[in-house]
Structures are given as C-alpha cells and as structure tokens.
Amino acid sequence: MGQAVENESATPVSHKQVSISDPFWSYYIDLVRDVVVPYQWEALNDRVEGAEKSGAVSNFKIAAGLQQGDYYGMVFQDSDVAKWLEAAAYLLAARRDSALEQIADEMIDIIGLAQQEDGYLNTFYTVKEPENRWTNLTECHELYCAGHMMEAAVAYYEATGKRKLLDIMCRFADYIAEVFGDGPGQMPGYDGHQEIELALVKLYRATGNSKYLELSQYFVDERGQQPSFFEAETERRGGLSHWSGMPMKVDLPYFQAHLPVREQLTAAGHAVRVVYMLAGMADVAREKGDHTLFDACKRLWDNIVTKQMYITGAIGSMAQGEAFSVDYDLPNDTAYAETCASIGLIFFAHRMLQIEPDSRYADVLERALYNTVIAGMSRDGKSFFYVNPLEVSPAVCEGNNKNYNHVKPVRQEWFGCACCPPNIARLLASLGEYVYSVKGTVVYSHLYIGGKVDLSVGGATVGLSQSSGMPWSGDVRYEISVDRETSFELALRLPDWSESASVRVNGETLDLTGLVKDGYVRIEREWSNGDAVELSLEMPARRVRSHPLVKVNAGKVALQRGPLVYCAEEADNGAGIEQIVLPAKAELHVSFDASLAGGLNRITADALRLDYAEWGQSLYRSDASVRLKPERATFIPYYAWANRGKGEMAVWVKEQP
Known part of the structure; x- marks a missing residue:
C-alpha cells in the first residue's frame, strides 16, 4: 500500500x-x-x-x-x-x-x-x-x-x-x-x-x-x-x-x-x-x-x-x-x-x-x-x-x-x-x-444553488441561506446565522467561466489579494448572526475554441455563458445549420425568452450563411464560388434542445476570423 x-x-x-x-x-x-x-x-x-x-x-x-x-x-x-x-x-x-x-x-x-x-x-x-x-x-x-x-x-x-x-x-x-x-x-x-x-x-x-x-x-x-x-x-x-x-x-x-x-x-x-x-x-x-x-x-x-x-x-x-x-x-x-x-x-x-x-x-x-x-x-x-x-x-x-x-x-x-x-x-x-462540504473550520460552497443548510463548525451551529441567480446571473448572496459569534472560513468557488469576481461582506467590498486558494475565495472572520456575503461573478457570453488536436472542431467555435454551453437549433435558424458562419468580432447579445423551456437566456449575433443558391446540381465544381449572406443566428442552452420537435442541432459552428 x-x-x-x-x-x-x-x-x-x-x-x-x-x-x-x-x-x-x-x-x-x-x-x-x-x-x-x-x-x-x-x-x-x-x-x-x-x-x-x-x-x-x-x-x-x-x-x-x-x-x-x-x-x-x-x-x-x-x-x-x-x-x-x-x-x-x-x-x-x-x-x-x-x-x-x-x-x-x-x-x-x-x-x-x-x-x-x-x-x-x-x-x-x-x-x-x-x-x-x-x-x-x-x-x-x-x-x-x-x-x-x-x-x-x-x-x-x-x-x-x-x-x-x-x-x-x-x-x-x-x-x-x-x-x-x-x-x-x-x-x-x-x-x-x-x-x-x-x-x-x-x-x-x-x-x-x-x-x-x-x-x-x-x-x-x-x-x-x-x-x-x-x-x-x-x-x-x-x-x-x-x-x-x-x-x-x-x-x-x-x-x-x-x-x-x-x-x-x-x-x-x-x-x-x-x-x-x-x-x-x-x-x-x-x-x-x-x-x-x-x-x-x-x-x-x-x-x-x-x-x-x-x-x-x-x-x-x-x-x-x-x-x-x-x-x-x-x-x-x-x-x-x-x-x-x-x-x-x-x-x-x-x-x-x-x-x-x-x-x-x-x-x-x-x-x-x-x-x-x-x-x-x-x-x-x-x-x-x-x-x-x-x-x-x-x-x-x-x-x-x-x-x-x-x-x-x-x-x-x-x-x-x-x-x-x-x-x-x-x-x-x-x-x-x-453543494457544500466542510473541512475543519472551512465551509466550502461548490455550487451556487439557492437554499438553506445547517452545519456544525468548530462546535458552533452555523446556518447559511443562499440565494442565487444562476445560471442566468452571477449574483449570489449568503445570509449567516450563528448561535454565537464564531470564527470560520467561508470558501466560495471562482468558476473557470468567470474572469473576474467581487465579494462584499456586509456591504463592504473585499480586496481579494491573498484570499484565493485552489480556486476558492476564502473569507476568514468572526461571524455574527445576520452577516451577509455577496458574490458577483462576471458572466459574459464568450467564445470557446477546442485544443488544436481536436480535428473535428478546427475552425469552429462554441458559445458559453456561465456554466451553460449553447447550441444552434433548427427551430430558430432553419435547416442547414452547418452553413452558419459566426464572425470572430460579431457582438453576442443576451436576452431572456420566457416562452421556451420554462424561460432561458438566448444568445443572438449577426452572423453569415453560406449561400449555395447558384450551385446547381453538380456534386463537385472547380468553377464555383460560395457567397456569404447576412443572417441573424440564435443559440439556446444545450440542455434545452429537442423540446420543440425534431430538427438539426449543433454546438460547434464555423468561425470567420
């Protein structure tokens, strides 16, 4: 052993x-x-x-x-x-x-x-x-x-x-x-x-x-x-x-x-x-x-x-x-x-x-x-x-x-x-x-899911009431309840999808220098009943690209916002999703749609579509050029696909540099 x-x-x-x-x-x-x-x-x-x-x-x-x-x-x-x-x-x-x-x-x-x-x-x-x-x-x-x-x-x-x-x-x-x-x-x-x-x-x-x-x-x-x-x-x-x-x-x-x-x-x-x-x-x-x-x-x-x-x-x-x-x-x-x-x-x-x-x-x-x-x-x-x-x-x-x-x-x-x-x-x-784990006097919050938990930390009874805007918002709030003033560390995960974060304790913004360890902001203090912690995670819509050795994704891009990966579905974009081209500099717009899958954020962008209208019947041509025509592309969270009937779907789409 x-x-x-x-x-x-x-x-x-x-x-x-x-x-x-x-x-x-x-x-x-x-x-x-x-x-x-x-x-x-x-x-x-x-x-x-x-x-x-x-x-x-x-x-x-x-x-x-x-x-x-x-x-x-x-x-x-x-x-x-x-x-x-x-x-x-x-x-x-x-x-x-x-x-x-x-x-x-x-x-x-x-x-x-x-x-x-x-x-x-x-x-x-x-x-x-x-x-x-x-x-x-x-x-x-x-x-x-x-x-x-x-x-x-x-x-x-x-x-x-x-x-x-x-x-x-x-x-x-x-x-x-x-x-x-x-x-x-x-x-x-x-x-x-x-x-x-x-x-x-x-x-x-x-x-x-x-x-x-x-x-x-x-x-x-x-x-x-x-x-x-x-x-x-x-x-x-x-x-x-x-x-x-x-x-x-x-x-x-x-x-x-x-x-x-x-x-x-x-x-x-x-x-x-x-x-x-x-x-x-x-x-x-x-x-x-x-x-x-x-x-x-x-x-x-x-x-x-x-x-x-x-x-x-x-x-x-x-x-x-x-x-x-x-x-x-x-x-x-x-x-x-x-x-x-x-x-x-x-x-x-x-x-x-x-x-x-x-x-x-x-x-x-x-x-x-x-x-x-x-x-x-x-x-x-x-x-x-x-x-x-x-x-x-x-x-x-x-x-x-x-x-x-x-x-x-x-x-x-x-x-x-x-x-x-x-x-x-x-x-x-x-x-x-x-959602949580405890190591000694450190309370780890791994997932941002609203609810309440009661813990025993260092001999004291500690309650955390979490409210979370995830996955649509990166705003998370904790209210602390303790049976007496007690010291412990609250460790909040900094997800890999967020490039910046801010933390406030009772309304005061913390300097995070030296507080981050193994991907967690660790807040150690004497906690009192009613203390509040607010975490704000930046959550932009962003492009993700594969490692160069993932050959099938060469020249392609996927979209992610927060923990959610997005996909293009035929219900929004019509057939021929493989013809969509997303310019690298196209602005990604996020908007909430209450009509689909209980409500979700869509991502839309000014994209292009390969236009084969004049191609004809030939399977292969050496004298043809393919035009690009403007199109508004829509992406929904991957988890929500196939809730509107049968249709095409793709996570990875072509990218125009």
Whole structure:
C-alpha cells in the first residue's frame, strides 16, 4: 500500500441537511418528485403504453414466488429497481410521503422474498440460470446489481431509519465476502462492470463494518492483475459470449482490466465503468489514506478532462463499446456521451473534491450537471436521451442507420437498457449533497444553488441561506446565522467561466489579494448572526475554441455563458445549420425568452450563411464560388434542445476570423 494521503479530507454535507429552494433547480427536483419517480415506477411495472417493456419489477415477483413467468430484459435489469428505490429514498429524506414510502416498503418486501437462503440476490440467476452463479462476472453484472441495491439500502436506511433493505444487503455483502478473496476455496475475481466498489464503502460508512471496506479494496486491487481472471473465466465457460452466443476474445481495456488500476495512465474502455471505478478508487483512497491510489485517480482525471471530455461535460466518444477512444478524438455527430457517464463523472468529481478541495473538480461537476445531465431528460420528465450528441441531422440519423443508430434526434419514452432515466432521478433527488462540504473550520460552497443548510463548525451551529441567480446571473448572496459569534472560513468557488469576481461582506467590498486558494475565495472572520456575503461573478457570453488536436472542431467555435454551453437549433435558424458562419468580432447579445423551456437566456449575433443558391446540381465544381449572406443566428442552452420537435442541432459552428 502507498503512503497516507497527507491532508485530512473534507466531509460532504449530507443532502438531508440541505433544503434547496432555487428558481432554476427546484423545478427539476419537484419534477423528479411529482412526475419522474411516479412515471418510472409505472415504466418499471410495464404500465406505460407505447414504452419499451421493462420487466424489472415482475422479475423480482417471479424470483420471490409471487408470480409465474419467465425472466425478461437485460441481465442487469435489477439495477433499475435499485436506482428507483435510491431516488425515492432521497425524496423521502427531504419530505416524508406516506404513499411513496408504502410503495417502496412493498417493493423491499418483495426483494426480501427474492433473496436466497445463503443471502444471494439476483433475479436473472435465480429465475433463469440458478446453476450458473458467479460463472460470468465478465459480462453479467452480478456484483454491479448488488452494488446498486447496496446504495439503495443505505439511502433508504438513512432516509427512513428502516433497516430491512439494509439488512438484506448486509446479508448479501457477507455472502459475497465469503465467495471472493485470496483465501482457501475463495474466488479471486471482480465484476465486469464496476459499481460494487463504491457501494461497499457506503455500506461500510453506514454500518461501521470494516469487512465491507476491505472487500471494496480487494476488488479495486484485484482488477487487472495477471494472469487475467476474465480470460480464465471465459475459457472455463467454453469461450462463448453471453450476449452473442459466439466465441469471444476478452477485450481487457474495455473492462479496465488490462493493467492494475494503480498503473493505468489513460482512461480506456467503457466510459461508465471507468468513472464508477474511479469513484470507488477515490473512496478507498480516502478511507485508507492511500496516496498511490489517489495519485492514480489524479492521473486518470487529468487524462479525461484535458484530452477526452466534451465541452458539455460528456465523456465516451465512441459508440462501439460506449467507450473512450484516443486522446482528442471527440466527434460531435457520432458521439456516444452517455448520460450515465456524465453522472458517473459527477460522482468521481465529487469524491476528488472532498479529498483535495480544488475548484477544478467542481468546475467539471458543474459543467456535466448543467449540460449533459439535464439535457438527458425532457422538460416534462417523461422522455430521455441515452446518448447526448453535440451535432444532429435527423435525415442522417435516420438514413444512415448503421453509423448513427445510437443517435436520436428526439428523446425516448423508455429504453430496453434503462440505466439513464433512474440515474438522472437519483442524482437530482440528492442534489443537495453536492453543494457544500466542510473541512475543519472551512465551509466550502461548490455550487451556487439557492437554499438553506445547517452545519456544525468548530462546535458552533452555523446556518447559511443562499440565494442565487444562476445560471442566468452571477449574483449570489449568503445570509449567516450563528448561535454565537464564531470564527470560520467561508470558501466560495471562482468558476473557470468567470474572469473576474467581487465579494462584499456586509456591504463592504473585499480586496481579494491573498484570499484565493485552489480556486476558492476564502473569507476568514468572526461571524455574527445576520452577516451577509455577496458574490458577483462576471458572466459574459464568450467564445470557446477546442485544443488544436481536436480535428473535428478546427475552425469552429462554441458559445458559453456561465456554466451553460449553447447550441444552434433548427427551430430558430432553419435547416442547414452547418452553413452558419459566426464572425470572430460579431457582438453576442443576451436576452431572456420566457416562452421556451420554462424561460432561458438566448444568445443572438449577426452572423453569415453560406449561400449555395447558384450551385446547381453538380456534386463537385472547380468553377464555383460560395457567397456569404447576412443572417441573424440564435443559440439556446444545450440542455434545452429537442423540446420543440425534431430538427438539426449543433454546438460547434464555423468561425470567420
């Protein structure tokens, strides 16, 4: 093991301590409570007309002996129920709801009946292949499903105080600890899809049972050891793939099993698996004080955010394998950019932020949250994007189905592989957890989201009431309440999208010289009840350009204002968005439009359009010139696209120097 992490980590403030009341985000949280969670429960029960069948709840009923039938769906269908329960738990923690709690309790009763005598819980293997437990960890997600249900169990226990699901999952975790390890008769394995690593740390924190932390560390350190467990397992079962039934060669980088995790230098393979793995690695590094493991996290973080991340905070550029490609390969129209991958990146960023409070982690967290995550769900909460491209042409998507089958120009009601919708729900339901953290007597404010939080700092009770104009305005205000005068530091993040900021305490402007550390303005003083802090962040509309090695964006520009990335949509600009040219010196105008997506800021500019009116029918010409004609171009926040029907969209447009 490595040397200890030098500094004491920060502690995230629980979502239970944060009450969000925000003009922008409250809509989404209410939507999750009032629409998304009820809608998804109907979908999981196959009661949404026209949506793809789920089978997730019926699988548990069949495994519990309550219903006859065959298993339906993917091998990981159990995880959809787990994520739904986790989202429900976060909603119950914020506000008790007897009807929702009863539904959740009844589902937990069914889960308990589906559990086997030895503690095993997985409906696919219980119903369909009971003789094949633990024979295909490479492909079949047994530990992944276990991890998601562990997360649900911890969340539900913390929300309601009810232990039933927690006890169920402790029994399962105890059984897993007997099966896996280096001891006599144990299996030296790990799951093909990481998730249980971070879940076991949550189970450890909830129960205090160190066995779960040790098991998480075992799974982290066993991955990538040679000879390959996955190759040996595949050989034992005859070399056939669960998915195709055909002979398979294990792609070790796809599973992040090509090297031990401490030796990996670049993010490779399935993007969601990478960031779930890194979240678990960061958790173990923090709990164990493991410096070398944290260094591995930082190396892979740097590779992702400096060479393999889209401007929207999306990751995973390649449809084949839902995977990372190579450095700087970030195609816009064939991007995979799975919603779950950005959610996993948020999980990873949040954990890194606690170990090393630095604004660079919060900047990425914010970028993914405001762009890819909420773009993944419609404004009515009933349709979703699995894939989040940065450029769409419906005619190409539908006419070139082989290369663009994964790209959809409109959101879908549900998916056969429905990991993303409940993932969005559980993230938004727990959003308060990402706003603050505390390290000693330093209170960090990472996200500017209105609401209230009560903290214990240095033995004193401290309340912060935040009001925020984000994402439309960079004005943020805090009102301090303390039970007695007390000293602490309030650390306010200076986002990477703002070039200047001003801070006032009780109306007096501070000189920020010497107050900025790791991207935070740190205000240390003796605070009194009623003190007020005002932060003003410059928020101009600005042009953003890609690294020169991102070839597809050469000569192109994107627009960003505050945390929001903008796009041009056919509904505003007509067809042929690829013909828009934005002069480098064109003034960018910002105006509020109350008619679209609940109200948003548009950006407009005097642009140009390539005029092909006189081109004729020739596919290629050497004697033609292309004229530019004036046009007013309009850009809307990326998260709001595809709410006005099917049409073209592009984040990156041509730039005229």
